[in-house]
Amino acid sequence: METSRPVVVKRMPENVNQRESRKFLQDVQPFLTADRPQLVFDLSLVKQLDAAGVEMLLHCVSEVMKRDGDLKLASLSRQAAMVLELTRTDRLFEIYENSTEAARSFSGFLPNAMRPAPSYQQTVGPERLAA
Amino acid sequence: MDVRAILLTGIPVDATNVSAPSASAPETFSGVPLSLLAVLGRPLLHRIADRLKQSGVDSVSVLNAADPSLALIAGARRADLNWTDVSPEHVWRAAEEEFDRLVQAGAEIVLVLRLGAYVEVEIDPLLQFHLDQRNHTTQVVAGDGPLDFFVLSGSRRNDAAFLLRSRLTKMRVQTKPFFTDAYVNRLQNAQNLRQLVLDSFALKTSIQPVGEQVRPGVWVGCGARVDRGVRLVAPCYVGASSKIRAGALITRGSSIEHHCIIDCGTVVESSTLLPLSYLGAGLDLMHSVVGTKRIVSVKYSAELAVEDATLVSAVPATSALRTLSHATNLLAFVPRQMIRSIFGQRKLRKSHADVECPEPTFDPGAVARPVAQDRQSLTSTVVAGMRDYGNQ
Numbered sequence: 001m002e003t004s005r006p007v008v009v010k011r012m013p014e015n016v017n018q019r020e021s022r023k024f025l026q027d028v029q030p031f032l033t034a035d036r037p038q039l040v041f042d043l044s045l046v047k048q049l050d051a052a053g054v055e056m057l058l059h060c061v062s063e064v065m066k067r068d069g070d071l072k073l074a075s076l077s078r079q080a081a082m083v084l085e086l087t088r089t090d091r092l093f094e095i096y097e098n099s100t101e102a103a104r105s106f107s108g109f110l111p112n113a114m115r116p117a118p119s120y121q122q123t124v125g126p127e128r129l130a131a
Numbered sequence: 132m133d134v135r136a137i138l139l140t141g142i143p144v145d146a147t148n149v150s151a152p153s154a155s156a157p158e159t160f161s162g163v164p165l166s167l168l169a170v171l172g173r174p175l176l177h178r179i180a181d182r183l184k185q186s187g188v189d190s191v192s193v194l195n196a197a198d199p200s201l202a203l204i205a206g207a208r209r210a211d212l213n214w215t216d217v218s219p220e221h222v223w224r225a226a227e228e229e230f231d232r233l234v235q236a237g238a239e240i241v242l243v244l245r246l247g248a249y250v251e252v253e254i255d256p257l258l259q260f261h262l263d264q265r266n267h268t269t270q271v272v273a274g275d276g277p278l279d280f281f282v283l284s285g286s287r288r289n290d291a292a293f294l295l296r297s298r299l300t301k302m303r304v305q306t307k308p309f310f311t312d313a314y315v316n317r318l319q320n321a322q323n324l325r326q327l328v329l330d331s332f333a334l335k336t337s338i339q340p341v342g343e344q345v346r347p348g349v350w351v352g353c354g355a356r357v358d359r360g361v362r363l364v365a366p367c368y369v370g371a372s373s374k375i376r377a378g379a380l381i382t383r384g385s386s387i388e389h390h391c392i393i394d395c396g397t398v399v400e401s402s403t404l405l406p407l408s409y410l411g412a413g414l415d416l417m418h419s420v421v422g423t424k425r426i427v428s429v430k431y432s433a434e435l436a437v438e439d440a441t442l443v444s445a446v447p448a449t450s451a452l453r454t455l456s457h458a459t460n461l462l463a464f465v466p467r468q469m470i471r472s473i474f475g476q477r478k479l480r481k482s483h484a485d486v487e488c489p490e491p492t493f494d495p496g497a498v499a500r501p502v503a504q505d506r507q508s509l510t511s512t513v514v515a516g517m518r519d520y521g522n523q
Contacts, residue, residue, distance in 0.1 A: 050438060
């Protein structure tokens with residue numbers, strides 16, 4: 001099932017606190033409000049992620065879902081993975097090892113889209129990675 | 132026989148590096164030596180000191196090179212231990228002076244331990260071995276390698292000085308070591324600390340949880356407040372004066388040390404909360420050690436400094452500060468809620484009339500039918516049919 005709609009990949013900043021979250025949200029707002037948006041957030045740089053950052057992610061996914069799109073996360077740093085697990089939000093997102101995999105997953109069937117978990121997530125089953 | 136002991140804590144692992152231990156240094160958690168942290172209700176240092184005293188050691192001196200202003204280190208002080216805070220640069224010199232002082236006070240044998248590893252070596256066989264071998268210095272060796280645990284003869288001052296000046300790396304005269312098969316945990320990192328807790332629950336160590344065993348495998352310390360809606364699944368430990376709020380789940384060998392607060396609905400699985408830690412509401416903590424606003428994940432092998440107080444924060448160390456903090460929270464609650472309701476983003480939506488709802492003039496009685504008229508009478512055929520199809 002090929003799609004011609006673009007996949008937007010955004011890299012999140014190192015410190016995702018309230019201020020940075022607001023700024024990041026302003027940056028991605030045009031993409032969130034597009035028709036059936038396809039977004040990938042790259043969290044490889046993230047060292048700090050607080051409750052405001054998690055709330056911003058949830059806001060983004062909610063906006064995207066409203067418009068029949070999807071938001072996927074890629075290249076989670078260990079710290080980001082810890083916070084998402086701590087706040088029980090990891091199960092709400094599809095998480096991929098890198099942005100390329102995540103972008104490719106938009107154009108494939110779900111079984112083809114699934115990839116092995118990142119090396120630090122070996123203990124997590126593949127079904128956990130799917131939303 | 133007069134036997135005394137010197138315990139050295141907070142010394143950097145690398146003998147050449149005498150700077151203060153950093154947050155991520157081995158054998159420490161956020162700058163606090165792991166040996167000074169509480170495990171199942173009591174600091175490991177206290178457990179080691181008590182074990183030495185039970186084995187006949189007359190006095191225990193502690194030389195601490197870690198930052199004494201940290202709350203967790205201050206909590207490890209005890210009146211019956213000769214506690215001295217020294218800088219990491221001078222700790223070995225201080226150890227030498229302490230050895231001299233103990234010998235002048237009549238010590239015939241001095242045990243020197245760098246903590247370091249948690250060991251449960253039997254002292255009597257060790258001393259007997261030292262005397263039988265006529266060693267000046269005896270090192271204890273475990274199955275996985277030598278330990279920083281030495282027996283020094285009081286009369287051999289030069290050997291002791293050589294050993295301490297070489298930072299426990301060289302002996303003046305090489306002697307036969309004492310091999311032990313006792314329980315040893317190297318306490319290099321948070322994973323080792325978790326392993327120690329699990330081993331203690333599994334009775335592999337002599338560590339007993341401090342508190343009352345309310346159910347098999349569930350210990351609750353003095354003054355702990357556990358809500359009725361909390362699930363404590365054995366084995367687990369809740370330390371003294373801790374608060375576990377409604378809907379929380381503590382499971383799989385978790386250890387909540389003293390004066391911790393776990394907020395509503397949080398799950399703590401196979402994790403340790405160090406003393407004076409607050410864990411926010413609705414979280415899922417797994418395979419981690421939490422303390423001093425930090426989370427160390429055993430699963431991810433990563434450390435995270437948390438600045439968001441709604442997730443993890445520290446409880447004030449003194450009771451006066453704790454009371455003040457609670458009073459402030461209580462007083463600020465109502466104004467905070469008012470401000471949120473006025474300026475917050477979440478506002479109540481106006482209710483709209485559902486277009487499919489019946490009009491107010493609608494009379495339900497007008498369309499009501501007497502239900503009893505539709506019912507079939509319970510004849511034998513009907514009952515048989517109900518039996519046949521009842522399961523469907």
